[in-house]
Amino acid sequence: MEVDETIDFQPPTLKDAFSAIQTIQHFFTFNEDLKEDKAYKRYIWKKIGSADTLEIVATRSAGSEPSTPDDNVNVVVRVRPLCEKEKKGGHGMVLQFPGNGQIMCEGKAMGNNGGPNIKVFTYNVVFEPGATQDDILQYSGVKRLIEMAIEGFSCTAFCYGQTGSGKTHTLTGPPGLFHGKPNPKDERHGLIFRSFVYLFQRLQEHKDMHFILKASFLEIYNEKVIDLLNPGSARKPLAVRWSKKSRGFYVENLFTVDCEELDDLLAVLEEGMRNRVVGSHQMNDHSSRSHTMLTVHITSEQQAEGGVFISKQGKIHFVDLAGSEMTKKTMSEGTTLEEANNINKSLMVLGYCIASLSDNKKRSGHIPYRDSQLTKLLADSLAGNGVTLMIACVSPAYSNYAETLNTLRYASRAKRIRTKPIIIMDPREALILSLKRDVNALHIENEHLKAALNLQNETLALRALTDSSHDRTHIPEAPKVDLERLAELEASELAELVKLYMVENKALRHENSDLFSTREMILHDHEVVCRENERLLKKLEDVNSVCVRSPLISSQPAISSTPSLEGGSEIWTNPNQESNGGQKPKTETLDGRLSTNITNIPESIQKEMDKRRIGENILNMANNFHRQNTDRSSSGDSTKNDKLNGRIMEDKRATFVPDMLT
Numbered sequence: 268m269e270v271d272e273t274i275d276f277q278p279p280t281l282k283d284a285f286s287a288i289q290t291i292q293h294f295f296t297f298n299e300d301l302k303e304d305k306a307y308k309r310y311i312w313k314k315i316g317s318a319d320t321l322e323i324v325a326t327r328s329a330g331s332e333p334s335t336p337d338d339n340v341n342v343v344v345r346v347r348p349l350c351e352k353e354k355k356g357g358h359g360m361v362l363q364f365p366g367n368g369q370i371m372c373e374g375k376a377m378g379n380n381g382g383p384n385i386k387v388f389t390y391n392v393v394f395e396p397g398a399t400q401d402d403i404l405q406y407s408g409v410k411r412l413i414e415m416a417i418e419g420f421s422c423t424a425f426c427y428g429q430t431g432s433g434k435t436h437t438l439t440g441p442p443g444l445f446h447g448k449p450n451p452k453d454e455r456h457g458l459i460f461r462s463f464v465y466l467f468q469r470l471q472e473h474k475d476m477h478f479i480l481k482a483s484f485l486e487i488y489n490e491k492v493i494d495l496l497n498p499g500s501a502r503k504p505l506a507v508r509w510s511k512k513s514r515g516f517y518v519e520n521l522f523t524v525d526c527e528e529l530d531d532l533l534a535v536l537e538e539g540m541r542n543r544v545v546g547s548h549q550m551n552d553h554s555s556r557s558h559t560m561l562t563v564h565i566t567s568e569q570q571a572e573g574g575v576f577i578s579k580q581g582k583i584h585f586v587d588l589a590g591s592e593m594t595k596k597t598m599s600e601g602t603t604l605e606e607a608n609n610i611n612k613s614l615m616v617l618g619y620c621i622a623s624l625s626d627n628k629k630r631s632g633h634i635p636y637r638d639s640q641l642t643k644l645l646a647d648s649l650a651g652n653g654v655t656l657m658i659a660c661v662s663p664a665y666s667n668y669a670e671t672l673n674t675l676r677y678a679s680r681a682k683r684i685r686t687k688p689i690i691i692m693d694p695r696e697a698l699i700l701s702l703k704r705d706v707n708a709l710h711i712e713n714e715h716l717k718a719a720l721n722l723q724n725e726t727l728a729l730r731a732l733t734d735s736s737h738d739r740t741h742i743p744e745a746p747k748v749d750l751e752r753l754a755e756l757e758a759s760e761l762a763e764l765v766k767l768y769m770v771e772n773k774a775l776r777h778e779n780s781d782l783f784s785t786r787e788m789i790l791h792d793h794e795v796v797c798r799e800n801e802r803l804l805k806k807l808e809d810v811n812s813v814c815v816r817s818p819l820i821s822s823q824p825a826i827s828s829t830p831s832l833e834g835g836s837e838i839w840t841n842p843n844q845e846s847n848g849g850q851k852p853k854t855e856t857l858d859g860r861l862s863t864n865i866t867n868i869p870e871s872i873q874k875e876m877d878k879r880r881i882g883e884n885i886l887n888m889a890n891n892f893h894r895q896n897t898d899r900s901s902s903g904d905s906t907k908n909d910k911l912n913g914r915i916m917e918d919k920r921a922t923f924v925p926d927m928l929t
């Protein structure tokens with residue numbers, strides 16, 4: 268473990284030991300990634316017990332709140348070591364590290380209650396002064412951010428803090444690293460360099476995917492956006508515009524460079540670092556006078572379900588903010604003062620945005636993104652669909668107490684911000700995929716309905732309908748797409764393809780709804796026929812029972828099976844006749860009744876004929892009865908009761924006969 272010379276090295280105390288043990292426990296209890304990091308475990312266990320170990324171990328303390336899927340803005344704090352100037356000036360440490368991601372900030376002045384003025388803050392991770400550049404890559408969460416960018420998310424890692432607190436050191440390394448050809452093996456390389464190496468390692472693991480990388484690098488200097496890859500001699504500023512399509516701000520005409528290899532990305536970093544504005548003041552000899560934003564756009568293409576190629580557009584921004592300055596302390600004047608004012612102004616707007624976004628009540632209100640170029644470009648990272656890592660850089664010196672406290676407060680606020688990360692996909696391809704899924708589902712549903720209709724219906728009408736539904740010539744089929752070619756298709760061809768899928772989709776939906784209504788209609792008809800059958804059977808039974816009981820029915824049953832037809836059953840008989848006469852009743856067939864099946868008269872017509880015949884018989888019976896009654900009354904044999912009977916019979920006839928004929 269490399270210990271920087273500037274570290275204010277203290278002999279380990281009991282508190283340090285306790286803190287270290289807590290830290291180790293915490294690592295192994297909460298952080299699954301670290302739990303699996305065998306090399307780190309080995310390192311800790313190898314080191315533990317030695318005199319200098321506890322200090323070193325305590326340089327990394329994982330937060331007491333392990334990050335959850337809701338933590339879209341992860342906040343870590345990096346405390347730089349006291350610099351030579353501060354050590355010479357006898358500046359003491361204002362910060363202490365109790366472990367568990369906590370930082371204690373103790374002011375010189377007494378607190379309100381007269382006791383020591385101690386403030387305690389908790390973050391996801393606190394990097395203490397001995398943390399190395401590699402520690403930041405391993406434990407800040409930036410690796411996860413890179414993986415998410417590969418998956419298609421929009422990610423941001425930004426450094427925030429006062430001037431001279433170590434932001435540029437954390438992101439790109441110490442000054443001068445990019446003068447001349449940088450050595451890739453240099454331990455001092457910052458997070459961006461290390462992230463690029465890690466990014467390429469991960470890309471090589473995704474053998475089934477194809478990636479296209481592009482990079483851009485800009486700076487915001489005095490509220491002007493300058494392209495660091497193509498600044499031009501005049502350093503002409505670029506416009507920041509609002510895109511209705513992506514619902515976000517973008518820089519118009521920003522130069523993007525295709526990066527096929529790691530070296531291409533590193534070249535972008537070097538070029539930008541050489542072109543950015545650096546100045547000097549009392550607190551930093553190499554002070555960044557602008558905010559910089561290096562963006563790597565990662566387009567991935569992968570074969571998805573249904574054979575379609577899906578591309579996702581992830582990106583990762585590395586943002587190095589210029590540090591806030593107390594101009595009295597930095598003794599800035601002239602251009603440096605103007606720069607400081609612009610830096611402070613934009614950081615103040617960023618502060619407002621962070622404060623509003625972290626406040627539940629203000630979050631849904633107006634957020635002043637438009638008040639500075641910086642907040643316009645960070646809007647998506649802070650409140651949109653991105654995942655963000657904030658590295659708050661602080662100085663441990665007493666002389667910077669106020670600024671350090673301020674940064675820690677900002678960092679705590681930022682931790683409360685919630686974003687809604689989404690994967691960014693090409694909308695046309697997403698549409699094609701969803702339409703393909705729809706068409707497949709509709710095809711299946713369609714086949715299912717057709718099968719159901721075929722099973723249920725044997726009538727001619729249904730058969731005709733089913734046959735017509737088999738005729739798919741009226742459904743326009745979208746052409747089979749050569750999947751290999753999909754990525755190469757022109758926008759217009761893709762649009763045409765989408766249109767064809769939509770037409771097929773619509774036709775299938777239409778056919779489906781036709782099939783549904785046909786099925787409904789058939790079910791309804793079936794129900795009506797069943798009900799009619801039941802009604803007729805009931806009527807038949809009524810008639811049967813009336814005929815059986817009636818003394819007026821002539822000797823012969825109206826309907827019986829003919830001896831010639833085997834299996835024919837008697838529909839009714841007249842038991843009275845049988846018992847009275849003792850003779851076997853003469854059987855008679857109803858004309859056409861039993862021959863129906865022989866001559867193939869349609870069943871419905873046969874039924875109608877039967878009904879009428881039965882009705883006629885009953886009408887005859889009723890007329891006979893009426894005649895007999897009239898004869899009896901005309902022969903003076905009638906009584907009151909007979910009259911009444913007659914009336915009843917008349918009534919019965921009046922109601923009974925027409926009903927039978929319906």
Ligand SMILES: Nc1ncnc2c1ncn2[C@@H]1O[C@H](COP(=O)(O)OP(=O)(O)OP(=O)(O)O)[C@@H](O)[C@H]1O
Binds near residue numbers: 433
């Ligand atoms: N963790 C660290 N270890 C060793 N040296 C550091 C560390 N952090 C910062 N420094 C040194 O402190 C000095 C100031 O750091 P740096 O320039 O990164 O600050 P800054 O926050 O980017 O400042 P500004 O906002 O003015 O650009 C540099 O010389 C840098 O090398």
